[in-house]
Amino acid sequence: MSELSFEQMLEESLKTIRTGEVVEGSVIDVKEDEIILNIGYKSDGIITRSEYTNTPNVDLTTMVSVGDTMQAKVLKVNDGEGQVLLTYKRLAAEKGSKRLEEAFNNKEVLTAKVSQVLDGGLSVVVDETRVFIPASLVSDSYEKNLDKYAGQEIEFVISEFNPKKRRIIGDRKQLLVAKKAELQKELFAKLSVGMTVEGTVKNVTDFGAFIDLGGADGLLHISEMSWGRVENPKKVFKVGDKVKVLIKEITGDKIALSLKFDDTNPWKDADKKYAVGTVVTGKVARMTDFGAFVELETGVDALLHVSQISKEHVEKPSDALKVGQEVTAKVVDFNNEDKKISLSIKALDTAEEAESTEE
Numbered sequence: 001m002s003e004l005s006f007e008q009m010l011e012e013s014l015k016t017i018r019t020g021e022v023v024e025g026s027v028i029d030v031k032e033d034e035i036i037l038n039i040g041y042k043s044d045g046i047i048t049r050s051e052y053t054n055t056p057n058v059d060l061t062t063m064v065s066v067g068d069t070m071q072a073k074v075l076k077v078n079d080g081e082g083q084v085l086l087t088y089k090r091l092a093a094e095k096g097s098k099r100l101e102e103a104f105n106n107k108e109v110l111t112a113k114v115s116q117v118l119d120g121g122l123s124v125v126v127d128e129t130r131v132f133i134p135a136s137l138v139s140d141s142y143e144k145n146l147d148k149y150a151g152q153e154i155e156f157v158i159s160e161f162n163p164k165k166r167r168i169i170g171d172r173k174q175l176l177v178a179k180k181a182e183l184q185k186e187l188f189a190k191l192s193v194g195m196t197v198e199g200t201v202k203n204v205t206d207f208g209a210f211i212d213l214g215g216a217d218g219l220l221h222i223s224e225m226s227w228g229r230v231e232n233p234k235k236v237f238k239v240g241d242k243v244k245v246l247i248k249e250i251t252g253d254k255i256a257l258s259l260k261f262d263d264t265n266p267w268k269d270a271d272k273k274y275a276v277g278t279v280v281t282g283k284v285a286r287m288t289d290f291g292a293f294v295e296l297e298t299g300v301d302a303l304l305h306v307s308q309i310s311k312e313h314v315e316k317p318s319d320a321l322k323v324g325q326e327v328t329a330k331v332v333d334f335n336n337e338d339k340k341i342s343l344s345i346k347a348l349d350t351a352e353e354a355e356s357t358e359e
Contacts, residue, residue, distance in 0.1 A: 017041055017084065019074050022091060027068045032059050035088075037072065043083050047072055051087040054128060055115075089128045096127025097163050104158040109175065112156075114149045122149055124156070124170065131158070133170040140176040183215030184253070191255070193247050199257075201241040209237045211245055211257055218255035220245060225259050227266050227299025229285070266299040271336050274302070278331045279348060284321050292317040294327060294343060302341035304329060311346050 017023060017039070025037030025045055035052065037045040049060055064070070072086035073094075103110055112131070116123040121134040133156060138146060160169035191197070191213075199211035199218065208221040220243075222230050230236055237243070249256040262268070274280060274296065282294040282302065291305040304327070306317050314320050321327065333342035 021074045024071045045084040045086040047086045092128035096129030104161040117150050131168050131170040137171045137173045187215035195247045201237050218257040220257040281328045284325045287317045302343045304343045308344035308346050
């Protein structure tokens, strides 16, 4: 019986490996683009950058250190240079796929960083396994530009898992919808008509502004923006403005808001300021065929009928007045219930004439 040489005994003491086998080794060297592992085989194992991660141009010396223990899968027992070609990312992807399957079955909420912004959605990587989140499932509202999500950590659930077709779909929208519903429930539980709350302008339209109250949106209609007239809400508000509003009405999940607070109501003491016989000054705000409306203060307009503009005959208001013109007249009628005030320049002129005649 012949004695075995040292080389033969060493070779027999080393394990044998096969393609596809998972091996564990210790890192003995790290370069920018490859990792060298001692895997207890006659040749060292090599993991190239492309087989470590899907992230391009990453410096492997920042990811792995000498002495680290790691697992990898054998791609080739001999890469042509006598070394074993290994893959870390494919093994991680297999583990990641299993992890995602469990998350799918358990409806688990996952967190991952957005690795790519694509035309149709976002791509995230979980344990080297790609998950695609379609644009329609990124948010609970339409978003034209998804670039803001680049590099951002987001939460999502797996809504579809089919690795055979390489179809693993993530859904962020349902989490946002559920969270919004919870916030809405909490908000409606503490809201009541007459309350003053602070909100943020979310959107401005021609007919009003939508205010985010922290769980639900309320509508501030153009007619409720001021005691006076508002021609264009977009000239008053812009998205992001903070505003304190009054809860005017709650109907189901709809909230009507107002900026007409009682303590700022100009009609509150109008009966004293604009009593019949009082001489007032205001600006012509608008005109109709039958008269001109004079703004006495914000929210208080009075009618100067065409027959009361002058002692002389006036065919139409625009023949004697123009918008923005300041006029002085006498209050000849006051109706607090209907919030109507009637003015007369003619009555004022007549009174002045009578006074002058007496003198």
